[in-house]
Amino acid sequence: MSTVKQDKAVQREKIARRAEREIESGFYVNLGIGMPTMVANYIQPGKEVVLQSENGLLGIGPSPYESEVDPDLINAGKETVTASVSGSYCSSAESFAMIRGEHLDLAILGGMEVAANGDLANWMIPGKVIKGMGGAMDIVHGAKKIVIIMDHVSKHGTPKILKECTLPLTGKGVVDRIITDRAVIDVTDAGLLLREVAEGFTVQEVIDSTEAPLEVSGSLKEAGY
Amino acid sequence: MSTVKQDKAVQREKIARRAEREIESGFYVNLGIGMPTMVANYIQPGKEVVLQSENGLLGIGPSPYESEVDPDLINAGKETVTASVSGSYCSSAESFAMIRGEHLDLAILGGMEVAANGDLANWMIPGKVIKGMGGAMDIVHGAKKIVIIMDHVSKHGTPKILKECTLPLTGKGVVDRIITDRAVIDVTDAGLLLREVAEGFTVQEVIDSTEAPLEVSGSLKEAGY
Amino acid sequence: MKKIYTTFQEAVKEIRDHSTVMVGGFGLVGIPENLILGIVESGAKHLTVISNNCGVDDWGLGLLLENKQIDKMIGSYVGENKEFERQVLAGELEVELTPQGSLAEKIRAGGAGIPAFYTPAGVGTPIAEGKEIREFDGREYVLEEALTADVSLVRAARADRFGNLVYNKTARNFNPEIAAAGKVTIAEVEELVDPGELDGDHIHTPGIYVQGLIEGQQEKRIERLTVRQEA
Amino acid sequence: MKKIYTTFQEAVKEIRDHSTVMVGGFGLVGIPENLILGIVESGAKHLTVISNNCGVDDWGLGLLLENKQIDKMIGSYVGENKEFERQVLAGELEVELTPQGSLAEKIRAGGAGIPAFYTPAGVGTPIAEGKEIREFDGREYVLEEALTADVSLVRAARADRFGNLVYNKTARNFNPEIAAAGKVTIAEVEELVDPGELDGDHIHTPGIYVQGLIEGQQEKRIERLTVRQEA
Numbered sequence: 001m002s003t004v005k006q007d008k009a010v011q012r013e014k015i016a017r018r019a020e021r022e023i024e025s026g027f028y029v030n031l032g033i034g035m036p037t038m039v040a041n042y043i044q045p046g047k048e049v050v051l052q053s054e055n056g057l058l059g060i061g062p063s064p065y066e067s068e069v070d071p072d073l074i075n076a077g078k079e080t081v082t083a084s085v086s087g088s089y090c091s092s093a094e095s096f097a098m099i100r101g102e103h104l105d106l107a108i109l110g111g112m113e114v115a116a117n118g119d120l121a122n123w124m125i126p127g128k129v130i131k132g133m134g135g136a137m138d139i140v141h142g143a144k145k146i147v148i149i150m151d152h153v154s155k156h157g158t159p160k161i162l163k164e165c166t167l168p169l170t171g172k173g174v175v176d177r178i179i180t181d182r183a184v185i186d187v188t189d190a191g192l193l194l195r196e197v198a199e200g201f202t203v204q205e206v207i208d209s210t211e212a213p214l215e216v217s218g219s220l221k222e223a224g225y
Numbered sequence: 226m227s228t229v230k231q232d233k234a235v236q237r238e239k240i241a242r243r244a245e246r247e248i249e250s251g252f253y254v255n256l257g258i259g260m261p262t263m264v265a266n267y268i269q270p271g272k273e274v275v276l277q278s279e280n281g282l283l284g285i286g287p288s289p290y291e292s293e294v295d296p297d298l299i300n301a302g303k304e305t306v307t308a309s310v311s312g313s314y315c316s317s318a319e320s321f322a323m324i325r326g327e328h329l330d331l332a333i334l335g336g337m338e339v340a341a342n343g344d345l346a347n348w349m350i351p352g353k354v355i356k357g358m359g360g361a362m363d364i365v366h367g368a369k370k371i372v373i374i375m376d377h378v379s380k381h382g383t384p385k386i387l388k389e390c391t392l393p394l395t396g397k398g399v400v401d402r403i404i405t406d407r408a409v410i411d412v413t414d415a416g417l418l419l420r421e422v423a424e425g426f427t428v429q430e431v432i433d434s435t436e437a438p439l440e441v442s443g444s445l446k447e448a449g450y
Numbered sequence: 451m452k453k454i455y456t457t458f459q460e461a462v463k464e465i466r467d468h469s470t471v472m473v474g475g476f477g478l479v480g481i482p483e484n485l486i487l488g489i490v491e492s493g494a495k496h497l498t499v500i501s502n503n504c505g506v507d508d509w510g511l512g513l514l515l516e517n518k519q520i521d522k523m524i525g526s527y528v529g530e531n532k533e534f535e536r537q538v539l540a541g542e543l544e545v546e547l548t549p550q551g552s553l554a555e556k557i558r559a560g561g562a563g564i565p566a567f568y569t570p571a572g573v574g575t576p577i578a579e580g581k582e583i584r585e586f587d588g589r590e591y592v593l594e595e596a597l598t599a600d601v602s603l604v605r606a607a608r609a610d611r612f613g614n615l616v617y618n619k620t621a622r623n624f625n626p627e628i629a630a631a632g633k634v635t636i637a638e639v640e641e642l643v644d645p646g647e648l649d650g651d652h653i654h655t656p657g658i659y660v661q662g663l664i665e666g667q668q669e670k671r672i673e674r675l676t677v678r679q680e681a
Numbered sequence: 682m683k684k685i686y687t688t689f690q691e692a693v694k695e696i697r698d699h700s701t702v703m704v705g706g707f708g709l710v711g712i713p714e715n716l717i718l719g720i721v722e723s724g725a726k727h728l729t730v731i732s733n734n735c736g737v738d739d740w741g742l743g744l745l746l747e748n749k750q751i752d753k754m755i756g757s758y759v760g761e762n763k764e765f766e767r768q769v770l771a772g773e774l775e776v777e778l779t780p781q782g783s784l785a786e787k788i789r790a791g792g793a794g795i796p797a798f799y800t801p802a803g804v805g806t807p808i809a810e811g812k813e814i815r816e817f818d819g820r821e822y823v824l825e826e827a828l829t830a831d832v833s834l835v836r837a838a839r840a841d842r843f844g845n846l847v848y849n850k851t852a853r854n855f856n857p858e859i860a861a862a863g864k865v866t867i868a869e870v871e872e873l874v875d876p877g878e879l880d881g882d883h884i885h886t887p888g889i890y891v892q893g894l895i896e897g898q899q900e901k902r903i904e905r906l907t908v909r910q911e912a
Contacts, residue, residue: 028658048451050612050658054781055707056854058656059612063909071710071901072838072852078708079907085646086612088653089850091857091885092707092733093789096782100563100800101630103658119805129770130778131760137808138782141801142563172805253889273682275843275889279550280476281623283887284843288678296479296670297607297621303477304676310877311843313884314619316626316654317476317502318558321551325569325794326861328889344574354539355547356529362577363551366570367794397574555795564786565817567798586796586826595817619882651850652883 011151011181014198017042018225019108019149019179023049030054030099030139032109033077035149039108050086052104054135056095059087076135096135099142107143109136111150111178113165116212118175118187120148121167133170140171152180152209159211161185161192182206184224185214193217196224236376236406239423242267243450244333244374244404248274255279255324255364257334258302260374264333275311277329279360281320284312301360321360324367332368334361336375336403338390341437343400343412345373346392358395365396377405377434384436386410386417407431409449410439418442421449452613452657454642455664458488464634465494465601472557472599472628473501473511477530477673480621481510482605482638484666490517498522500557500597502550502624506530509671518542524597526550530673549577552594554627559596561630561659566595602632605668606655609639613657614648622654629659638666683844683888685873686895689719695832695865696725703788703830703859704732704742708761708904711852712741713836713869715897721748729753731788731828733781733855737761740902749773755828757781761904780808783825785858790827792861792890797826833863836899837886840870844888845879853885860890869897 012035020042030052031037043049051060053075061082075081113121123133178185183206184196194214197206207214237260245267255277256262268274276285278300286307300306338346348358403410408431409421419439422431432439455461475481490513497520504523505512514520515533522544528534537543549571568591572578582593604625606615629635637660686692706712721744728751735754736743745751746764753775759765768774780802799822803809813824835856837846860866868891
């Protein structure tokens, strides 16, 4: 593995571990496909958490042993999974009734861009082939708290937290908190509020790599994770 | 039993037996509370019929033997019933999804008044205490065919098939066929069409006891039932 | 693991004066008998109750009527109850009659984050007065809005400590939709079983909708016993 | 008793050129594998297909794409399929992307006689363009209309001859809603069981929604096998 790739993996783990701290015991949580799914690996023992998968599984268990694999049992990322002891199945309409009705405490999703007002873009890039939004547009309206996890800047080094999104939106004003490799930022009625800065970054570095104006919290946590 | 009551029972049986002929083998049918429920007693052997009860039972069986009674198993008239071998249960929202989605082939309901345009009134009489419409307003929109069974005239001898309903409506333009102790009448785009006259009545008697104009069918069946 | 209550009065403690309460059941079948008794004991007043029916004079929600705890009732059929009639005529009780299917769908919508939907039921009747009528594909429909509750009370046959519920036969009725539409939902269950005993393919109400559980002995009164003779 | 088919081509005979067809499944899980092969054999063209996904290049609905039988696809995620991409770019295939929850609810509405409903999903996005936006309780919602199909194809684990269906785990997904939204619904089932073997409390799709049945051997291809090591 190259150093760059290794760094990338370390960075993703750091974000996932920080995101895990958003999950309280007793929570029902939807984790998006990709990096958000990784968060499940870091859930602290002792926390009682029920993970929902929008394809109709409430109570995702660990990956199956080879001998346990059931091709009829997958998560929304189409990976084979198991069900937890409390697990139950439902149809897609029921699953999204559960989501849209705001019965989930938390959804942790990936992002391409987040704007100062909480707008989220994470489903399409004009000019590139459209794959579809899947359940993202429903889920952003469907949990009591929406946390977006992503790299703070693009692979070209440009900010992803913007004054206004440039990509087509997934949802308008839906994001509550952004967690990146550099910072934890809340979306408030007064704009973005910098709550934590990650180890190895300064407040100024975070501000410089964020296009949208950042208010610094009075209780800012430095080297927070 | 007085003669009047006996006559009444005979008349109800006559209507129920005629209504039974509306049911084809393979049909899914909802029978309203009261006289319509009686129709089930006359279903010909050999007809495969599934009866739906809007409280969440698809496949009503016969009344239970004393030893079979389950207080959790009732029909929409709140009578203890059994489930047929094909029987399944569902929630109220699912039951009315089934109804509203026009998956039932036929509903046979009682009526207070029917108008020439198919309007039905069968749920309230102003000034009398309101009991509620129950599922009637949904069911009248929810079967491929709506048959109303009722006495041809009120207990005061006045017509119940009218130019226009005088009572608050249950549904507008919903009735397909009316079956009474005197006649079978279809609601058509051109108005009411007299299809059958019951034994013991003449066409003129039916016309005289019907306020709405009646077209007489070219293939009229006399002494039809 | 959900909160397991041991007294019915404690189980309904979130129901306060002026609360909106949804209660499962069709007639007396599937009603949370003991939770209703818990409300009677609590004495909470000025309630808005959403339930298909309103019990009978001496059982079920009829007990709350008798005790004058209900200000407003939303249901589809209330004809089994003389005290109901008396209070409506005396102007003591407000009643909002709703077609049964619209009631079930309004409650489902409330739990499912759908603020409103169109239905054919009630078009051209007094029920549609003051509501939007709209044509789709040449047919008229009325706009109906969602219903939710501060507290929902349901009854299930079996439950596990995760709040998963299974109903018995036609005792299911309004219970699943009502469980999903309450900000707080308490389930009275006939039997609490061990984790893993309920098959995930057979759960009617997943635990996410349930905040508290209590075991209760049911009377299961029969309104219209109808039997056939043994052969 | 429902019609029991013995060949898949006969089972899909109602699917003709220009038919609208709904197909159950999420990814490759819960798809009616052999009924799809039946459509390939039938050669019916200019189809509108409604399904959450469109299979992969060499399996599931991807086979219909390969065979150029689809004119229009309504789904939520179509990213697993290179031929899909090629046909969209070449203007050979029309695609209507719909948020997954709205898609599921539009199909449910189609089966449930609800012509339209409001949902928050898609407000402020390209998906809401040209659609009515309406405020309820201070929040914006978009109006979405129901979807129905000429023919619905679903897959179940078990069925009886009355058409009652039971699904296995996450192979349930869109199947129950799709079964209810088809004018004609054909179910491919893994096992046909004797009348009375299915518990009435455990039926996922009641027989009223099903017009025909056929038993089929499933390949059940796995898209992303993910396992953990034995301890």
